[in-house]
Amino acid sequence: MIALPPALSGHRIVPVLVIDDAGFAVDAAAALAAGGIGCVEITLRTPAALAAITAIADAGTSLVGVGTVVTPDDLNRAADAGALFVITPGVDREVIDLARERGLDILPGVATATDVLAVLRSGLRAVKLFPADILGGVDLIAALAGPFPDVAFVPSGGVSPANVASYLAHPNVPAVSGSWMAGRQLLASRDVATIERLSREAVALAGAG
Template identity: 55%
Template sequence: MIFTGQRFVPVIVIDDARQAAPLAEALLRGGIGCAEITLRTDAGLAAITAASAVPDFIVGAGTVLTPDDVDRVVEAGARFVVSPGLAEDVVERSIALGVEVIPGVATATEVQRALRLGLSRLKLFPAGPLGGIAVVRALAGPFPDVPFLPSGGVTAENAGEYLASPSVFAVSGSWMATRDLIAAGDFEAIERLSRACVALEPA
C-alpha cells in the first residue's frame, strides 16, 4: 500500500505552485512523507507536479470530483486520489489508471457501497461533525477489517486518540501546513509542526 508507514496526510490548499517543493521538503524534514494537494485553487495541478519531483515524497490529489479530474491529477504526478464523497465513476477511473483512491464515506451504507467497488481503505468525512472517534468505533463493529482515514475536524488535540484506534490507518488535517503558513513561506514552522505531529503517534 502506498501509505505504508505514513500516519499523517496533510491536506494542502496552496495558492502558488512555487511553494510546493519547499513545502514537501519541510514536511519530509519533519517526518511526514506525503500530502494531499487539493484542487481548490488554480495552483493545485502545478503544485502536484512540483511536489512530485521531490525525492521520497508521496503526492496525492484531493477534492477530486470527476473522472476528468482523475485524468488531470494523474498526469500531473499524483500517486493517490482523495475525494470528499463516494463517486463510482471517480473510483473506477482511478482503478483503471492504477492509482490508489480513497473516497469519503459518512454512513454504513456508503461503506458497503465502497466495499462492493473493491476498495479497502476509506476516508471518514467529515469525521468531527459525524461524531469523531465514537463514529469510528461504531463503524468498526460491523466493519472490523476496514481501515479509515478520518478527515474534517481532526486536530493536534484529538489526532492521537484517532491514531490509537486499530480502525484508523492515518489521519488527515491541515493544522501542520495551513494555507497561511504556506503563503507566508514559513517552512520552519511547518517543519516544527510536522515534528510535533509525529510525536503524537502512539508508542
C-alpha cells in the same frame, strides 16, 4: 493494524495542503518531510494545485496525491500531473474505477454505513471518514467498526493536535488526514520553520496513538 492502500502504507499522517503558490510546493513538502511526514495531499481547490502536484512529483522527495477529486476529469488531470493517490469527498464508482485504470490508489470519502457498503462493493477496504469531527469522531468510527471490522478509516475534517492521538489509538484508524501543520496561512507566508516544527510535533503525537 488494518492496511492502507499500498501508496499510503506506513504513513500515519496525510497532510492536506490548499496551496495558492505552486512555486512554494517543493519547499512546503520538504519542510513536512524534514518534520517526519513523507506524503502530501494537494487539494484541487486552487488554480495552483496541478502545478504544485507536478513540482512535488518531479522533485521526488515526497509521495504526492490529490484531494477534492469529484469528477473523472479531476482524476485524469491529477494523474497526468503526477499524483500517485486520490482522495475523494464522497463515493463515486466511476471515479473509483478510473483510479484503478490509471493505476492510482484511492480513498473514497464516506459519512455513513451506506457509503461504506458502496465502497466495499467496489472491492476497496480503506476509506476517508469526512467530515470526521462533525460526524462524531472516534465514537462514530467505533460504531462503524462493529459491522465493518476489516475497514480502515482515515478521519479527515476537524483532526487536530487535540484529538490526533485518540484517533490513531483506534485499531481501525491507520492514519489521519489534517491541515494544521501546513495551513493555508503558513503556506502563504512561506513559513518553513513552523511547518517543520508542527510536523515534528504531529509525528510525536501520532506515535502516542
